[in-house]
Amino acid sequence: MITKKTLQLSLKSLRDFAKKRLPDEELIALDERDECPEEIVRHMSNPNQLGIQLLFIPEEYGGMGGSTFDVYLICEQMARIDLGVATSLFATFLGSDPITFGATPEQKKKWLGKIAEEGILFAYGATEPEAGSDLGALKTTADRVENDGKVVGYKINGSKQWISNGGIADYCTILANTPAGPSWFIVDAGTKGFTHDEPEDKHGIRLSNTAALALNDVYVEADRLVGGVEGQGLLQAQMVFGYTRVMVAAFGLGAGWAALDRAIPYSAKRIQAGAPLSEKQGYTHKLIVPNLVRLEAARSYIEETAERIDAGTEGSLNTEGAIAKFMATEAGDKAADDSIQALGGYGYTHEYMVEKISRDVRITRIYEGTSEIMEMTISRDRWQLHLKTRGLYYHDKAMECEELHRQHPQVGADLAALALHALAEIMEKARTARLTRYQHILLRLGELIAYAECSGSAARRAARACDGKLNEKSNARVDVAALAAISRVFAREAALKVANEGLHWVIGAGGVPDAESAAFQASLGLPAIHRAQTGLIADMDYIADVLYGRAVKASAEEHAEAALTR
Ligand SMILES: Cc1cc2nc3c(=O)[nH]c(=O)nc-3n(C[C@H](O)[C@H](O)[C@H](O)COP(=O)(O)OP(=O)(O)OC[C@H]3O[C@@H](n4cnc5c(N)ncnc54)[C@H](O)[C@@H]3O)c2cc1C
Numbered sequence: 001m002i003t004k005k006t007l008q009l010s011l012k013s014l015r016d017f018a019k020k021r022l023p024d025e026e027l028i029a030l031d032e033r034d035e036c037p038e039e040i041v042r043h044m045s046n047p048n049q050l051g052i053q054l055l056f057i058p059e060e061y062g063g064m065g066g067s068t069f070d071v072y073l074i075c076e077q078m079a080r081i082d083l084g085v086a087t088s089l090f091a092t093f094l095g096s097d098p099i100t101f102g103a104t105p106e107q108k109k110k111w112l113g114k115i116a117e118e119g120i121l122f123a124y125g126a127t128e129p130e131a132g133s134d135l136g137a138l139k140t141t142a143d144r145v146e147n148d149g150k151v152v153g154y155k156i157n158g159s160k161q162w163i164s165n166g167g168i169a170d171y172c173t174i175l176a177n178t179p180a181g182p183s184w185f186i187v188d189a190g191t192k193g194f195t196h197d198e199p200e201d202k203h204g205i206r207l208s209n210t211a212a213l214a215l216n217d218v219y220v221e222a223d224r225l226v227g228g229v230e231g232q233g234l235l236q237a238q239m240v241f242g243y244t245r246v247m248v249a250a251f252g253l254g255a256g257w258a259a260l261d262r263a264i265p266y267s268a269k270r271i272q273a274g275a276p277l278s279e280k281q282g283y284t285h286k287l288i289v290p291n292l293v294r295l296e297a298a299r300s301y302i303e304e305t306a307e308r309i310d311a312g313t314e315g316s317l318n319t320e321g322a323i324a325k326f327m328a329t330e331a332g333d334k335a336a337d338d339s340i341q342a343l344g345g346y347g348y349t350h351e352y353m354v355e356k357i358s359r360d361v362r363i364t365r366i367y368e369g370t371s372e373i374m375e376m377t378i379s380r381d382r383w384q385l386h387l388k389t390r391g392l393y394y395h396d397k398a399m400e401c402e403e404l405h406r407q408h409p410q411v412g413a414d415l416a417a418l419a420l421h422a423l424a425e426i427m428e429k430a431r432t433a434r435l436t437r438y439q440h441i442l443l444r445l446g447e448l449i450a451y452a453e454c455s456g457s458a459a460r461r462a463a464r465a466c467d468g469k470l471n472e473k474s475n476a477r478v479d480v481a482a483l484a485a486i487s488r489v490f491a492r493e494a495a496l497k498v499a500n501e502g503l504h505w506v507i508g509a510g511g512v513p514d515a516e517s518a519a520f521q522a523s524l525g526l527p528a529i530h531r532a533q534t535g536l537i538a539d540m541d542y543i544a545d546v547l548y549g550r551a552v553k554a555s556a557e558e559h560a561e562a563a564l565t566r
Pocket residue numbers: 091123124125126127131132133134161162163164165202205210363366367368369370371372373
């Protein structure tokens with residue numbers, strides 16, 4: 001177990017190292033040269049130097065046994081430094097995941113021990129030229145090699161596409177089809193027949209090595225089959241999605257904040273029309289505050305999911321991981337794009353970094369499952385819960401928020417309840433009108449579900465902060481009153497989005513005949529959702545004041561009172 005103090009020391013070492021070895025000028029130069037700083041990645045992995053790998057290796061194998069919560073914070077910090085380098089380090093983490101979750105005890109001891117002791121680099125070879133989102137379409141094969149009727153090894157043939165660390169890793173975990181189905185194999189980089197292409201010339205994360213791999217009659221001993229049983233590969237991959245997607249969510253969060261943390265001080269200094277941009281409400285309330293709100297709402301969901309994974313009682317939480325990834329990476333991408341706008345012409349140049357961050361963070365919406373695949377994952381799972389509970393799943397969640405509102409009237413739980421009730425009605429309409437036969441409706445539901453669930457999570461986080469019960473390691477960037485204001489602003493957006501966009505799509509799919517339109521609209525609680533927008537600008541003003549360290553006009557309590565008088 002990692003204590004708060006040890007974690008803070010690790011985060012500080014990372015920051016100090018980056019300041020010394022990866023200052024802006026160096027990052028810009030490496031980005032322009034399209035170069036992966038392999039020596040830096042190895043230094044960061046080396047147990048005698050920075051030893052980042054140790055954090056995610058269990059203690060019994062020589063690591064530090066970091067929890068999901070610890071690793072999320074490390075991932076966020078790495079992304080704040082550079083998402084390419086972060087991806088390189090993460091690749092070892094991903095590459096060793098099938099081992100952590102699916103290997104035999106001997107394999108775990110050998111391979112996880114090797115990562116901890118030697119700081120070797122791994123790559124994770126799942127994607128193929130024709131098997132991306134649909135991994136089941138993989139064509140790489142692993143044929144048994146038998147001796148006296150006993151399987152002694154495998155011959156692997158095929159190719160892999162877009163593999164992070166593909167050109168620099170010491171070992172690669174390769175997903176290949178055995179006679180009994182997809183399985184993971186551990187392959188040494190130098191094995192005969194195992195080659196990689198030149199690194200890809202990418203839009204962003206240019207400090208990360210991404211390469212295609214070719215496997216021509218690559219022979220591995222039978223003990224390289226992860227878990228020792230064929231056909232477990234997809235299952236082993238799925239077992240870790242909740243966890244790995246929380247980490248990519250942390251990448252979106254870290255990169256989004258890295259961009260905002262440049263836009264915020266810039267706007268405090270940049271004078272236009274006689275005053276700093278930070279004092280122009282049309283600027284802060286469009287380019288800064290909404291991004292902060294969405295990032296912090298996503299953080300609530302990340303932290304809640306990380307805690308639940310660490311509690312170990314609810315399985316792998318793949319859907320929650322998908323919601324965290326979808327919300328945080330979309331928020332990070334938007335924050336970086338708006339940060340370019342916030343810096344005007346300077347934002348459009350290399351020197352000011354936000355342009356690079358924006359190119360970098362874009363990948364988080366693609367790898368480890370695209371945003372569209374996240375929407376599908378979320379929607380399919382929650383659709384089953386909607387059916388199983390006869391439409392009550394989100395009404396129940398809304399009632400939990402109403403109860404929270406009675407205890408903490410200032411944290412926006414009543415607004416989250418509006419979003420969740422509206423969602424339940426939209427899903428029920430989709431059921432009765434059989435609208436999920438349209439794939440687009442199914443995926444749009446995924447997005448609305450993510451927003452509604454996130455609003456509940458943000459309210460719970462604000463309530464915990466009020467009670468002084470936030471996780472002691474939580475990265476709380478603002479005070480309790482600002483967390484409550486963030487929750488209220490986000491929940492207003494979520495409720496409006498769920499009701500308006502839900503209505504838009506169910507009507508668009510022919511699910512609401514004219515005669516039923518008024519009744520259906522009433523069931524969504526639209527008038528209440530519109531009334532709940534009262535206080536929005538005041539909350540945004542408050543968040544901007546806190547952010548820019550301005551004297552807050554009213555005390556936190558007075559402000560919460562005012563926001564409640566709607
Ligand atoms: C820089 C980089 C690093 C990467 N690192 C690794 C790595 O280390 N290891 C690894 O194994 N992979 C890696 N990947 C691969 C990555 O995970 C895939 O690119 C991703 O899963 C998407 O697959 P694809 O590119 O084949 O796109 P496709 O699956 O072809 O998708 C193309 C588009 O279609 C959409 N789409 C796909 N299926 C559906 C559907 N059923 N319904 C609706 N829309 C759909 C997608 O959302 C996307 O917008 C990396 C990729 C990149 C670019």
